[in-house]
Amino acid sequence: MDVTKIENQVSAPQMGDDGEAVLKNPQNEALGHENEPKMPDDAGWYVAVVRCNCENTIGKTLELYFQRHKIWFEYWVPMQRMVVIDKRSNKRRVKEKVLLTTFIFCHVSPDHLDTIRFRSDVYKMLTMPGHREIYRLSDKEVEDYRCLVENPDLPVTPCSGPLRKGQRVRITEGKMAGLEAYVQRLSGKKAIIGNEIKYISGATIEIDRTFLEAIE
Numbered sequence: 001m002d003v004t005k006i007e008n009q010v011s012a013p014q015m016g017d018d019g020e021a022v023l024k025n026p027q028n029e030a031l032g033h034e035n036e037p038k039m040p041d042d043a044g045w046y047v048a049v050v051r052c053n054c055e056n057t058i059g060k061t062l063e064l065y066f067q068r069h070k071i072w073f074e075y076w077v078p079m080q081r082m083v084v085i086d087k088r089s090n091k092r093r094v095k096e097k098v099l100l101t102t103f104i105f106c107h108v109s110p111d112h113l114d115t116i117r118f119r120s121d122v123y124k125m126l127t128m129p130g131h132r133e134i135y136r137l138s139d140k141e142v143e144d145y146r147c148l149v150e151n152p153d154l155p156v157t158p159c160s161g162p163l164r165k166g167q168r169v170r171i172t173e174g175k176m177a178g179l180e181a182y183v184q185r186l187s188g189k190k191a192i193i194g195n196e197i198k199y200i201s202g203a204t205i206e207i208d209r210t211f212l213e214a215i216e
Contacts, residue, residue, distance in 0.1 A: 037072040040109045045137040047126035047200060048104040048116055058121050059104045071112060076105040076142075078149050080156070099149060099158055100201050105142065110134075128199065137197060145195050145203065147179050154205045169193060169212040180215065 050058045059075040066073035078099040085092050103126075106116060113134055117125040125134045149156050153175065166183040169191075181193040184204055191209045196202030 037070050039072050039107075042109050042111075043072065043107055044110060045139065045142045046106050046108065046110075046113060046116075046134055047137070047197075048106055049102055049123045049126060050104055050121060051123070052101045053098070054121065055098050055101065055104055061121070062104075062106070062116060062119075065115075066108075066112075072109070073112070074107045076107070076146065077103075078105075078146075080158075099156075099203075103200060105137075110136070126199065135199070141197060144179055144181070145197050147176055148181065148195050148205065149203050151176055151205070154207065157204050158201055168215040170215055171207065171211055172213050173211045183212075 048058075048062075055077045059077050063073060063075060079096050080099040082095045082097065083092055084095060102123075108116070113125060116122055117134070127133060128135050168180065168182055171177055171179045171181070179195075181195045183191055184194050185192040186209070187206075189209055190206050191212060192204050192206050193212070194202050194204035
């Protein structure tokens, strides 16, 4: 079937039904939110490296395990939504694919990292080059990157290598107001800006230069 891509955007993270990996039932609803595990103060973002095309399946399996053991945990797999048109029927279809293959962003207490990294379906936890300790991402780093790739209005381009350093800017208007990024390229009234998760990936968008302010 011939299809032509006509739109490209990143959808919200796939985390099951309302963030759960299992269907709701009356017994679960009767427990109430007060019995749900709370996010621990030492929770941080870490990256699990898994088999390609198994990111969501393994993420949901991890989520279900932690739910059963009443341990707070969340994960994020950035998904790219592609709207295509069938040339024969002229109908639009929505397809989704993982934006960053083999990576699962895990938000969890460091006390439970061994539970993740010693699973048979997890190759390893990401570490910095030349170091053995598991790499912890800063909350701001993940927040800015997530805001960038999940924006519903602008197409996102994944960048596999480190981004070029340039002028640091802040978006002043719109749904992404407050997001900080770096200028990659200028083209007339437009600017290509981007962010990166070190040693993993970057993402860029094109935006009107009037919506940007320089950060000293």
